Amino acid sequence: MSEKIKKIGVLTSGGDAPGMNAAIRAVVRSCAFHKLDCVGIFRGYEGLMEADFKPLDARSVKNIINRGGTFLKSARSQKFRTADGRKLAYKNLKEANIDALVVIGGDGTFAGASVFNEEFDFPIVGLPGTIDNDINGTDYTIGYDTALNTVVEAIDKIRDTANSHNRLFLVEVMGRDAGDIALNAGIGAGAEEILIPEQDMGKDRLVESLRKSKLSGKTSSIIVVSEGDQIGKNIFELAEYIENNLTAYEVRVTVLGHIQRGGSPSCYDRVLASRLGVGAVDALINGESDVMIGIVHNKITSVLFKNTVKTKHKIDLELIRVADIISI
Amino acid sequence: MSEKIKKIGVLTSGGDAPGMNAAIRAVVRSCAFHKLDCVGIFRGYEGLMEADFKPLDARSVKNIINRGGTFLKSARSQKFRTADGRKLAYKNLKEANIDALVVIGGDGTFAGASVFNEEFDFPIVGLPGTIDNDINGTDYTIGYDTALNTVVEAIDKIRDTANSHNRLFLVEVMGRDAGDIALNAGIGAGAEEILIPEQDMGKDRLVESLRKSKLSGKTSSIIVVSEGDQIGKNIFELAEYIENNLTAYEVRVTVLGHIQRGGSPSCYDRVLASRLGVGAVDALINGESDVMIGIVHNKITSVLFKNTVKTKHKIDLELIRVADIISI
Amino acid sequence: MSEKIKKIGVLTSGGDAPGMNAAIRAVVRSCAFHKLDCVGIFRGYEGLMEADFKPLDARSVKNIINRGGTFLKSARSQKFRTADGRKLAYKNLKEANIDALVVIGGDGTFAGASVFNEEFDFPIVGLPGTIDNDINGTDYTIGYDTALNTVVEAIDKIRDTANSHNRLFLVEVMGRDAGDIALNAGIGAGAEEILIPEQDMGKDRLVESLRKSKLSGKTSSIIVVSEGDQIGKNIFELAEYIENNLTAYEVRVTVLGHIQRGGSPSCYDRVLASRLGVGAVDALINGESDVMIGIVHNKITSVLFKNTVKTKHKIDLELIRVADIISI
């Protein structure tokens, strides 16, 4: 099957993440290296169904490795969930002589890809591009490391104010159902407490813990709250609850929001995206399909799409212990 | 009077701002240069009334010029608004042999300082320390330039996502009743529209303008909204209104919040703070009092405290015209 | 004359500076606002003589306000110094129906522009684009503020190491014959000593001063050296001299180099570039020519090209005094 591949299409889908451009660049240049044609598909599966295509050569991706977002643009598509939508997509691919696809995105992207692959036996591999790090089969997703640095830099700024005013800050971070961003950025930012979806702390235990640390001499505190956490879900209510039950601090809330999705990618994310992009083209050439290319123990690996969906996110108990110890 | 000054106290009051540490450092080292003693007063007027003092020599302020916040901490004080509170403050100053004060803060800080100076004929000068740039008698306040850079860097990140998804983002920035941060950061960030308190745009004109720019080929938009703006005051309602009346875009809201008050100060703010700190000690030595030291046309000047309160913030019409032209 | 202008060309020349893209964008969009055509000219006067032109509309300059460098590229041209070269340039402009020019660069750029304007009576205005801030007739040049922040951030990093090892660092910064970068970044970075071309300190006085500050308790030191300074010109020799005559410190040298010319522009530089770009098109429409558009006391002004060349750079004595006081 691999001999048939002469032209590869590449698209980004779902929420954007820093490093997607680096991944596209690696796919394009890897195609050039292997003397394959490469076609950019705009706005994810939407552009696939609208035949919004553009040939990409090695020079067309210069000076994008350092840019956040995705120059191919991204979208979420309802239509691609329908059989008609996917039929249209297949027709467009055939007409453009595209033999294989690289799709960069999250679990929703892979679910669509897997159905498409099954229906049309069309060679397709995926790359994990999301800041949430919530994909099975890879230790890291593209954009996650950058998001951690963005969050930590933002909290460093907030701590300036927290210290100056003896305040307690609740800082909400992204991550959907995964606490990875909250837990790692919380440790990195020196947070007093970290609220994650995988572990329900309870408001009372939280207040009790804050009371103790106040007594131990702390004059200000940062609490990092994952957007998916149970008691942190309504962060403004939580702030009120703390203020009512712990008079020691003024409480302030900051929702970091979309700054977490953007920004120039970190070196790690650029290198990861480059390795995975090269790996994706290698995999297609080698006849692989229906798989995501990921990184496990610093080695490029592939995993079936169906195994990338996290059943239940595991808590890293060592990290939670570290968080507890160093916030003493 | 100036010959009497042998020991100067310095404090920071009100909201913290990047560059306050650089200003304190300049006051302390300027005292050392002039062979005067210097005393740090913690937590603004609160610490003044509690005699929370600490002698500061030239070495005690090393390695702080680059840090956000204020190591002397800051607070807002109700008690200092009472005659009893100020009497206590005066008693503490006398007992500690402090002959003069440098207070770093905003208009509330200066109002308190002016009353105190009047009641006790106590030498006192102020430095404008606030990110809002809402003080009369100075072209720039300490922290304003840093806040502009923080806002622009944050919006650069948000734009990555806006571009990738063809979205419209409403970004709320600080500034209280002054639109300076919104207007300048809006221009710097390439915002489509900028909503400021000094100018009421009206929701309908806003939607109309966005509709036109969409037709002109724009695929994403950033609107910068000052927290004090009329229609922007409830930014989530505004987002809903736009989404209901302009179906072209998905609308997202980001409230930048307290990251704007922190961070390592920009070079401009460090130099400004250093010049003003030196100027404050010069002024006290020269017998000045009841004045704020500011910068006008790049020269150090002094202005009476009572003239620092902005009656009504003036709109810089040239900047508004520039904003209109370059967002075409 | 102004009625004749229907199409404006814009180019960048000489060393690149952060904010040049923002200036080009403002020129292009200002043209669109006034219903004028705009043409980008690549690689400065070189591209002018090679007719390397490209029409630019409002959308063609999107998402460049935040990028360093210049997307029109820049060059220094020997050929434009010849009468033949300029004749060729004039011919190309006429053939392309370009009625007026905006040139963005430094004094060399303006010298060429002035000769060209004189020879062909061709409308031409300049914008000051250089990190060196060494142009008469404007308080600030585009790129200068960004360079100051870049230098200060770099020295903040170096100070981490200097403090950790009790070392003395010599840090060379750009600025050609002007000490503005060294003096302001030196104050902002908390430098012990600042060596600038406008003031000859002498090696012995430098060593003597360092000896004193060591005795006063300093454990590490940063010396900022302007590339144009007399004794700093050979910075490695200077380091050796200090090490031989002041055994208290290990001495290290860092030449910051070209990182100072790049980077995303600061908010100030983006706003300045936007205002000047709008001002340039305004000036051409109003019939002005042979002038640079600058900023003086925060107002847009114009000054004849011949008056932009600095005869001798003046020392800002207040800043030197501040530097002396706060490094005590």
Add this chain to the structure above:
Amino acid sequence: MSEKIKKIGVLTSGGDAPGMNAAIRAVVRSCAFHKLDCVGIFRGYEGLMEADFKPLDARSVKNIINRGGTFLKSARSQKFRTADGRKLAYKNLKEANIDALVVIGGDGTFAGASVFNEEFDFPIVGLPGTIDNDINGTDYTIGYDTALNTVVEAIDKIRDTANSHNRLFLVEVMGRDAGDIALNAGIGAGAEEILIPEQDMGKDRLVESLRKSKLSGKTSSIIVVSEGDQIGKNIFELAEYIENNLTAYEVRVTVLGHIQRGGSPSCYDRVLASRLGVGAVDALINGESDVMIGIVHNKITSVLFKNTVKTKHKIDLELIRVADIISI
């Protein structure tokens, strides 16, 4: 043996690295968590031999996780290489009732630690703190990830200028005998060529490769040169050689220098340092000694000091292939 440990000393030695403060903080707080006393030892082994000690409690390390350098200061020590020096160190430890040591540094630090442990059977564990990533037994050293980001951000700035002027830049980065920084930052920065000590490219092959890529349409180039590389060792000579043999480009050199050692640590380095600091105290409590605590496949591990010295640095062939492919 573990039951005897009641007081732990901690020091940093050798070149400083971002994240050392986070590591110290984790050691101190881990001691507090386990009800052990902790003592900071200043200036590495020098301070150990001078009994330059200071008790550290949990609050004494607040607000340092985000700071570069090491607040305990660092030094290289000749005296500790002598038996007399080490005897003195042992005496000081005994007199201060310090039962165990955590030393943070590189291979030189561990060599000294191992001898000391052997001579006095004194419990001692090490943490890998160096930007060079040249220690066996750990996938990452503390400071390495931050240095990569610093290098990539610096080269992003240089590329602005390289692009604007169609230039070729040689950028020298640190790493001693290891090419890890050069290889990863080179990929991350989109370098054209990467010169590393582990692979001798030869000047002629380099020039030939540059010539080809020029022909392929590249208009500017960045070459990242590791300080330990054979042909890159004299980078200014190399620049001259290229300019003489490849007239297509102007060539410029930037030596990044000591900015690479400083700066606020990345989230990854803060988390790594926190985990290793906790792991060091765990190891001592569990009776381990003569080992470095490292991270392998994201798990905390320990390795004998004698096995941390790299015999010969291995080339990561996959990364070299990726670098070749994506620079096409």
